[in-house]
Every structure is written in C-alpha cells, then in structure tokens.
Amino acid sequence: MAKADDLERFPFYEEGRVPQYHKYHAGVSFLDEIELIWGKRWGAQGIGRLREVAMVRPTETEVRKLYEKDSAFFVFNGTTPDLTLMQEQHFNLAKVYEKLDIKVHYSSWSDEAPRSAYGPMKRSISAAAGFVINGGAIIPREATPYWRGRSRYVSQFLMNLGCPILYTVHGHGVCEIGASTRMSDDFIILMLSTDCNRDGAEQVIPILRRAGYKEVHLAYSPGPLYAYHEEVPGWMHSDMWVVPLDAKLAMIYPPWCDYETIRRLDQIGYELIECPREEIELFPTNALTIEPRRIIMNAAATKTTALLEKHGVEVITVDYSEVHKYGGGIRCNTMQLIRDQGPVTF
Template identity: 40%
Template structure:
C-alpha cells in the first residue's frame, strides 16, 4: 500500500455499492475459530495461530533462509563506481581496503559470472537498487554489497554496522526488503553492533554468530529472543581475533564468521582454524561435526569459506581455492567454481555479494549425529 503525504492524495474509494461485488466475497466464516454471536476465541488466537501460519497469505511468500536447505531466492546488488573510489585506497588501513582496486568493469564481470550460475541453478534473483551515491550518517558508504540483513523464518533482522563508512546501509536495504514484502522483525539499536548477514547456520535450528569488532553482546542480547521465536534451539557464539592499530590480510578476514567457517553438508563444515576459538572447535566435535581444514595460503588468497551452500552437499565456491575444492570433492561435496578474484577485492567473497532470502526447510539439530550425507 503506497504511503501518502496528505489526505488529498488518497484516491476516493467511493461508497460500498461501487465495490459490492468484491466486498461481498467475504464472510464471517473466513475467520479462524469463528462462532456466531460469541466474542473471538482469544486463547486459540494466541496459542494456535502463529506468525508463520499467516505469513505467506499476508506477505506473499514464506520468506526465511534459516538452515542449509535448498536455496531458492537471493537478493543481489550490482557493483557501483563508488566502491572503487580512490579515497578507500588512499588510507587502506582506516578503510581496510586494498592499495589498488581492479576496475569496476572487471569486478562486474566476476559478479555477472556469479549471478549467471545462480540462475542456472534455479535460484530466483531479486535485484536491489540503492540511492546513488549511497550515503550513511557519516558520508559516502564504502560498499553496498547485498549481504546486509539476515532473513530468518518470518522476516528480516537488520544490522547496525561497526565501521562508520558502512553505517547507513541498513536504511537502504530495509527499503528493499519492505518493497519485496519481507517484514522487519528487528533492527539492532542502542549501542548494539552486529553485521548479522555474516553469520552462519549449522542446521535449521542452530545459528552460529560471533563477538568481534563487528558484533557485541548487546546486539546478541537483542537478537536472541527473536531467534528463539523463529525456532532456534542453540546459539553458538564464536570469538575470533581482531586488529589493534596496524592492518594486515588477517584483519580483513577474521571479523566475520562467514569468512572462515561454512557448512557444506549436514554435519560437515569448512573451517580455517587460525581464526576459530578452541571452544567452538571443541563444541563442533562434541556435536559430531566433521571439519575440513582450509590452509593459510588459500585463506589468504581466496577465503574459500565465503561460499554459497546451494543445498546440503552442493556449494558454489571461489575457483581459485583449488586445494579446498579437491578436499571437498574427496568428501563427496559437489562444487561449482566461479572466478571471483577481482570482485573479492572490493569488499568480500561470494556470500558477501548475496543476501539469502529463502530456503526450503533443511536438516535439524537432531540430524547432526547422523553425520554427512555424502
């Protein structure tokens, strides 16, 4: 329903008689638990009719990308010229950027390869467009890649970014979500910080998150009850390292969980252990989760964990990670390679360039003990 600034802009809907044919299609029997001449059955409305029961009819689709089930819908945003602005390279430590960017044309070529593969795999693409140039509260936004919010079963959780040069993406992305008919369940606020799109799922009801430069406890405290309401039974909080004053390749890779950890099948994950706290490794092993280790060389050059799991046992991955691909395939994982070396230099990998909107229901926590299907 369009927003109107004044009463005068509202189109006159006329009287009942003008719309009787449409309006008379409805009756009191349409409402659940209707009983004539009795007040509504509020107990049943509270206890038996949940948000998800009404979502598809009211919002148009059963949005939600919880878990690792078959990916059906993603949002993408085309790389724009501001993302290779020379300001970012002029102070590469502050902006955590490369000393030199490839051209926007080279970046777009990689992006096109990625979206072409997604289409070939039957994934629906939803293209986002932001205001140009996109601004935040402190100036130009350094990057506007699509992986901004997190769409769980029932709607989106919107982030609050850590670095000032990406704060403000939330408003742009929120407008896109709402226009698509995806309700906003929570926007991180106060002093909460969490770039929630960079988290991961181990199963339908296991969410993995992080405390780092880009995620704090205040935000996790806000997110937790929303996750519980969507069916999450276990939240695993990881604790990766972070930078102090100097900037190196590690600093751009460790802050986000999805840069060094990825599920590839039920009970099988890809992991660069150099960024993973031991308690998380111990917990994974206690859940009978098997780990495929990423080498430091490939983590530095191609961050293979930033992949897209298309369905359990099938992933899209940076083709430069040849050793990792070999290790995945030896475990029966089907891999689809994409050239992403140019695109990754402007702010992330394949997963960073997409926002997962919907997945089919996938494995649950109870199935972890059964081990990988491949």
C-alpha cells in the same frame, strides 16, 4: 476455494460469538499467517535448498580513490579492484544462481550513490547485510562509520519486496548479523568481533531463538588495534572461516576460529574439513551452500575444490577473485531470502 464472504475461513469461527481470542492467540502463530499476509514464506534459516536471493550491482562507489588515501582506515590492502572486471564477475555469479533456478532480486539500494552517515558508503554491494530468517529480517547496526546507513537501504529494499522486518539493532549495539553462519535450521554461529559487540549479540539472540534456533553459539574473534593486517577480514566475520556443507559436516579454517568453537562442533558431532592454508586468501570458506553437499565457491581455490569433492560435496565454481579485492566474497554479496526446510542439528 473459500468465498470472500465465507466466515468459515476464519479460525475458530462460531456463529453469533465474538472472536475466540484465546484460541486464536494460542493456536495460530506468525508463521502460520506469513504467506497469507506477506505473500511468501520468507526465511533462509539453514542450508535447505536455496530458492531466492538478492544482490546489489557494483558501482563506482566501490573503487573511489578516497579509499586509497588511507587504506588501513578502510580496511583493505590498498589494491583497488578493476570495476569492469568486478561487475563482470558479479554478473556471472548472478547468472549461476539463475541457472540453478534461484530467483535473483536486484537492487542498487538507491537511485543515487548510496551514502553512509558521514559520506561515501564503502562495500555497498555486501547484500548479506540483510539477514532473513524464519518470518522476516533482522536489520544490522554496522561497525564502521562508512558502513553506517546501509541498514536504511536494506530495510527499504526488503520492505519493497514484501519481507517483514522482525528487529533492528539499535542503541549502542553493533551487530552485522549477516556475517553470522547458519549451520542448520536450528543451529547458528554468531561471533563477537569488531563487527558484533555484546550489546548487539544480546539484542539479536532472543529473535534468533524465537525463529527456531535451538542453539546460538557465540564464537570469539581477535581483532586489530592500530595496524592493518592482511588477515583482518577473516577475523571480522564467522562466514570467513566456516561454511556448512551438510547436516553436521562443515569446512573451517582453524587459525581464524577460536578453539572453543572447534570443541563445541566436535561435541555435537560435526565432521570438520580443514581448509588449505595456502588458499585461504581466495575466500573458499566464504562459499555459499545451495543445498546440502552443494556449494558455490571461487574457482581459483582448486585445491579446496578437490578436497571437498573427495568428501562428496559438489562444488560449482565461479571466478570471483577480482571482487575479493574490495573486501567481500560470494556469500557476502548474496542476501539469502527463501530456502526450503533443511537439516537440523539437534
């Protein structure tokens, strides 16, 4: 181990000379130093073995009677989950992670009930709002007024963990980047939808490319206008209709996936498994890939489990149906922090 006063530990050190700036700048990247400066090699780039996650415990903020006064505005069907059961299922998911030797960091975002820019903050347990890729996090700008402000809590939480912030979506950009889908270490799907506009996408794409994604595929979503439809949550985020399973193997739900995305996945050699229509409301595509051919999924989706097992995928199940009533699933509730290097697409 080098001593504290050992000058040889500095890159390109030459006695009696000023730092060799040109060599240091060209030869040492941010990622080369991230563990030395920030303590860990932060990054959950693709589907390599998951090592650390963060979760936000459910509280009364998820079941306010306010939401029932106008359920269409709050984008749910008006069926409020049972908080005690919701907390139990969320806790059981965390215990599954821990049994798999995945470290879980807990946050309540705040000592008090989290607030949006305009009042209560719905879906505060959606920890996936924090999006960590190689080198640090991209902080979203949320789509709806009662989510606005979650980005502040996410930023403070990540900084307290020691994770650097690479970028924050701002201006008129909207991008709930956590809802994009990391298909591999060099391929990601980002969807233009109610929750990501063109401005937001254009802001984050250069950051994604710099982190090592060779392709950022833009998918396209339909969306609501005035009326609430049960399928609205599936339209909003790509993680509601596609889940990566291995290098060039994924499960999709075609009715929520634009056909150009299916075409592109086929072009680059993906084998696609079609999610059973009768189980889509059980959020099987909002599963979380632990490592190639190993996922955590809602236990109620038994037909989907059997289908994936026939394709050599190990499915670890946890009952999560009560949590779904608030509008999010297993992947939505999990902030991926650190993964091992995984497979690539290109």
